Amino acid sequence: MxxxxxxxxxxxxxxxxxxxxxxxxxxxxxxxxxxxxxxxxxxxxxxxxxxxxxxxxxxxxxLLERHLTPARLDARAIVEASASVRQLAERLVDHLYASLANPAMIVTMRLLLAESARVPHLARRWRQETADAHLADIASLLALARERGLCEGGVAARHPELLLSPVVHAIVMAILASADEPFDLAARRDAHMALICGLL
CATH class of the missing domain: 1.10.10.60 (Homeodomain-like)
Structure with missing residues (x-):
């Protein structure tokens, strides 16, 4: 039957x-x-x-929407809840690293990088709708933080992509790592937070 x-x-x-x-x-x-x-x-x-x-x-x-579309950054809420540069950096890093612990995100990013030449319109759409939007959110966060006196208008204000660079590096290293290689996300997160504090 x-x-x-x-x-x-x-x-x-x-x-x-x-x-x-x-x-x-x-x-x-x-x-x-x-x-x-x-x-x-x-x-x-x-x-x-x-x-x-x-x-x-x-x-x-x-698949791209499921694993490579993190929640938008609520810049105003993060700035209003932060009394110091360190708190601002902690909240930003918490947001940036939220999806890195998901192995499916790393696998999907590997797939996007490997297949971007075959589906350039999908790669371009992901960049415009997700990566560029995330960068704009960070620029907005920095502008609001400057208004509140939490940070200065230094190099990060002119190049907000610098605050994302450690995440990009972490993703690339995770993609290149073998399954049995340790990947210390906590240490990378702490170093990223220190970098943001230094840049701001």
Whole structure:
């Protein structure tokens, strides 16, 4: 007797599909991944997969949105809750490192970097909608912090990307590390906080 597939809420099923897609894209690359293989990993028929996603590109875009779209920075709330540069740096670093502990984020970033030449429009969209927006949030935070007298208009005010550089370095090193290599996120976080205090 044939067993009937369990009907799951769409959000749960979408999560399963994206988990399967991340495995399939990581194993086969964007070009090599096929919708039927993603469906198989997710325990669905190909038609079941197409009920949720109309194309491989749409699945890839959903993966980027799921793992590489951190919450927007609430610059005003961070500045208002900070009485010193150190507190400002702590809150900013807490926000920046929130997603780094998620291994799926590192795997997805590796995938984006590896496949950006094949899907340049998706890489460009991610940069514009996520990376550039995050940078604008940090610039806004610095402007508000200067208004409150928490920091000066130094090099970080002119180049807010410098405050993101240690995160970018941490991501690159995590991508290059093997599974058995230790990755001391806490030490990197502390060093990043000290750097921000120095720059501000």
């Amino acid at each position: 044939r067993t009937q597939r369990q009907r799951l809420p769409p959000t749960v099923r979408t999560g399963q599909i994206l988990d399967a897609a991340l495995q399939e894209f990581s194993a086969a690359g964007y070009e090599g991944a096929r919708m039927e293989d993603i469906a198989l990993r997710a325990g669905l028929s190909k038609g079941g997969l197409y009920a949720h996603f109309s194309s491989k590109e749409q699945v890839f875009r959903a």
